[in-house]
Amino acid sequence: MEALIFWSLSGLIVLFALLVVSARNPVHSAIFLVGTLLLMAGLYILLDAEFIVGVQVIVYVGGITVLYLFVISLIVLKRIPLESTLNRQWPAAVIAGLAVMVEVAFFLLKGDLFFQAFEKKKMIYGTGETAAIGRALYGPYVFPFEIATVLLLLAIIGAVLMSRKPEREQTPEP
Amino acid sequence: MSDTAPTPASTAAILNEDVMVLNMGPQHPSTHGVLRVILKLDGEKIMDLDCDIGYLHRGIEKIVEHRTYTGAAPYMDRLDYIAAVSNNLAYIGAVEKLAGIQVPPKAQYVRVILTELTRIASHLLWLGTHAMDIGALTVFLYCFREREDVLNILEMTTGARLTTNAFRVGGLAADIPDGFAAKTRAFCDIIGGRIKEYEGLLSANRIWLARTRGIGAIPADDAIAIGLSGPSLRGSGVKWDLRKASPYEAYDRFEFDIPVGANGDTYDRYQVRLEEMRQSRRIILQALDGMPEGDFRAKVPRVLKPPPGEVYHSIEAPKGELGFYLVSDGSANPYRVRIKGPSFFNLQAMRRLCVGHFVADVVAIIGTLDIVLGEIDR
Amino acid sequence: MASVAQLVRKILFVDLLQGLAITIREMFTPAVTEQYPRQRSHVYERFRGEPRMGVDADGRTLCIACNLCAQVCPEHCITVQREKNPETKKFELTGYVFDMRRCMFCGFCEEICPTHCIQLTPDYELARYDVREFVLELPALERGMDKTHYRK
């Protein structure tokens, strides 16, 4: 049963990923991206990582792709012509893709070490998954965690500053 | 459309920026008829707007040139169809002025009662639709419930609910029916409490305050310059009411106050109209108490041929100054009829009130101006 | 002090609760709805609805063919067809057409009629499927239009 679900999910993920890059309409791409991300959440369920499932859906589907869609629909509003997805950047994309594949292959073949380390951590921080993540984040990893929050805060402030319009003269009051 | 055209700088900004042009109307739930507002938006902020009118043009001013003086009166009901009695009064008053007809006091009192009832009905409809534009559905139905009482009184007295054709040159169509006074008093008894009810739903409500305070504010000078009249003008603090300034009918015999606002924003206009309803109630009760006996109609020749000349007669309609300019060439038909409708002038303030606010405020501002397209387009 | 009280009221949603109290009270007051075909609203006798022509006790028309109604009608929707009787030197009615498509129910005709023949009656259910049915001739005016009284 599990294998069946795994393989069907994986196949669908690959299919949707291909659709994401091949769809001409950016909104369609975003919709397929949602499908990909949701199916990946399915994989996490198979791994018994429920917390990650929730976070995956909230952050990626409910947050990030929604913002993608938000921005895309604003841009499409201005009638930017649809472009083919195969443009001059394709050699770079091929190289990047190959690099990722090599990485994945490496972990598949030699990755046991990392996974063993993770198992150990799991034993240390307990089995209740959400609580374990919380203990880990506020225990040994509190410093990187806080660094990440500060970085995100900076990013927000930067984004706000950049998106602020230059002070235009107000519409004159007659 | 108005004297408040944008400066070239902001026009350029409109052309260059990412402006979305949004056609609001002529079929739109909140434009109160067939008004088309062309909005130029930056996001949801209004950079500029233009009102396109004329979708309800019927050429009433021309039509009535081919009607007799008396036969033209029903057409005036179709101007501001929400306050048909007021239109009728203004037109009939103009004809009487032109022909020099004295109206018996009883007719004058009944005219005052019916006109003030119409003012309440008109303000009720305004309040209901205005509140509904801002999202308060329920006030709309409460207002219509009370308006129904007014319409019943009108139906009982004049024979119609909306296009009443209430008055005749020289007085009334018929004497007041039995039970008129009782029914009117009964209405006056409930309306005070009902106005309190609307106030309970709106006046202190934080959402209502947020949506109306400071929205569409216009100082008194600008309001006068644009030509606002009626509650829209009084909201800005100008104490100008034709019932006091140049009393017609029997208004000089009644005691009432003219409510004025302070800031000229949507909330002030709302308060002014609510208070006007109370004052109208006061006038109605005084008129009922002091109702004189006598004829309800003066002797008027069957074919009315006023002497050549011209006349301007204006009254304080629920929406503002409603004036009729009549030119007579001595025949049975008016030579020229020109209507000064308050809604048309009040609509001029749209751009002045809206620019810089949000799309959602446009509906609030259209609502607060209390326009009726039948009168704007004529 | 007043502003503190105001703030407390705001935090406790006093203004909103006031509105909620009004609506819940209204919820338990009887509705004013009239369920139209089942209940008919009271129509006052002055209501100007369907036009009718009166007849006397013998069933003869009250109309004296004076043509005043046709003259006073602002929309010219009345046509009085009449002939002068050479013996009595009086007009006699030969036909009467009331074009209700153009009628705006102003009531001038019933007001001017010297014999109270033409009347606008309180009947308000005037909807018809065929616009030709709105051109009424004398028999229809005396008999009344074919009524469709809506029922449940």
Added chain:
Amino acid sequence: MLELFKPYTEELVKIVILLALVSLAIAYLTWLERKVIGHIQSRLGPMRVGWHGLLQPIADGIKFILKEDIIPAKADRFGFVLAPLLAFIPAFIVFALIPFDGPQAFTVGGQTYSGYVADVNIALLFVMAITSICVLGLIVGGWASNSKYPLLGALRSVAQLVSYEIPMALSVMGVVMMAGSLSLVQIVLAQERLGWWFFLPQLVGFVIYFICGVAETNRNPFDLPEAEAELVGGYHTEYSGFRFALFFLAEYANMITISAVAATLFLGGWLMPFPSLFAPYLSWVPGIVWFSLKVFALLFLYLWFRGTFPRYRFDQLMGIMWKILLPVAIANILVTAGVMLYLNR
């Protein structure tokens, strides 16, 4: 293949029952809304189809199905067809996680069954996650209609829903901290152990949650995405027939979800009120009845609000969220944590 599903028979049966019940509940929620608002406005609401309009929802459903399916010529067909489903399906998935009754709710043939489909240990997080998917339906629908009013409505709704998710998630954190679990069943059991429902200690959280819930479901006074006065109909202006019905059903399903989650988190789920007082007399009442009563009370609040309040403006809405709800929710978490630390010292 059938063998594979054998272990899940209980769940499948429950899902079928749940789908039927929830669909019925949604249908009658529309009836209830029309009735309640009708009476608030001194009207009667539907009266013609069945006794007091009781069959009205069914008549409406038939009407929606029989209506012509219109897709605007310039609309994006793919998105236009997909959007109602994106809004509708997640709204129904959530019900699988809601405990309508306790772990030993029914006894059928000597075996006890629980009053929920699944007890997931991150159920609350999952509910939040699934409801956040609904947003996609709105924005895709608004965009795919290729019309200005729906697009404005969609942009508003996305900004509104994404923002209000934040204080909403924060407002329930106090409950999670007090219960020590994200599982909805465990949260109710924690309230049973505590002896009082969480809305007393977490009153602030409850109020914030409910306000956010009203905003999340686009209901008055936060119904800007579909503010008919300004935007005609909002993101579903161009929709008609059954596709519109799907959006409509999703909105009402979301209302029920929000109320059900609120009842579970703050009002003790299937628990009886004042057990010391009522337990001797009312212990025969199944927990699902209590749960339904609580959900109904919250739904009535929704309808009552709609019958009373005007509508906020968009910028004011965002201001409320960022300037009031978010800080208060965070303060609520800090205070709860502080008190808990003090008590557990």
